[in-house]
């Protein structure tokens with residue numbers, strides 16, 4: 001079932017989104033050569049605690065996962081696409097890092113992700129990060145009253161394809177509100193003019209995941225969580241929680 005949010009609920013989600021944005025900014029600030037992924041998780045935990053927010057990631061166990069998620073961020077490095085578990089790995093010069101974070105505040109949820117490069121960037125990684133960010137921006141621009149979900153999905157997918165990138169089958173964006181994952185699904189590929197009609201008060205997480213090698217298949221680590229490219233190519237991930245409104249798309253996970 002899809003819950004259309006009241007304007008009051010959108011304001012409450014905006015506050016949760018601000019916490020997510022703060023956590024992501026703090027993590028990106030802290031990320032440098034030699035810093036461990038577990039230390040980055042600690043940085044995000046401190047921001048959530050300071051805000052009095054709960055993590056919707058910690059202890060989360062979707063049907064595909066063998067164990068509850070043990071952290072408040074996903075940290076996916078290089079060929080890891082999404083759902084990386086923050087461990088003792090220490091960042092190296094040139095690593096491409098994707099951080100995903102959520103926050104639940106006063107019963108409402110925000111979910112966002114960023115990708116960035118630590119130290120000296122490779123040109124190909126800069127292009128991949130740029131294309132992924134552009135795919136997110138295209139999806140957000142299509143999230144308008146009167147459009148359908150297929151317009152958002154198509155916008156995301158078209159940017160990815162024109163960049164020559166693959167996108168993992170089975171994973172994409174989602175409705176969001178009281179819980180992190182709600183209806184309707186927000187696929188990263190779709191047909192314009194088809195699918196769920198977008199209305200004022202619909203809130204969705206749009207999240208392109210681009211794989212530089214161009215393939216859509218992926219593999220999963222033994223931990224049951226971490227998705228990786230099958231060809232060892234690098235991947236990037238961006239996400240915002242967005243409200244469809246009569247005034248246009250409103251990004252709820254900005255600072």
Ligand code: MG
Nearest residue numbers: 100111112239
């Ligand atoms: Mg997320």
Ligand code: MG
Nearest residue numbers: 111205207239
């Ligand atoms: Mg999400």
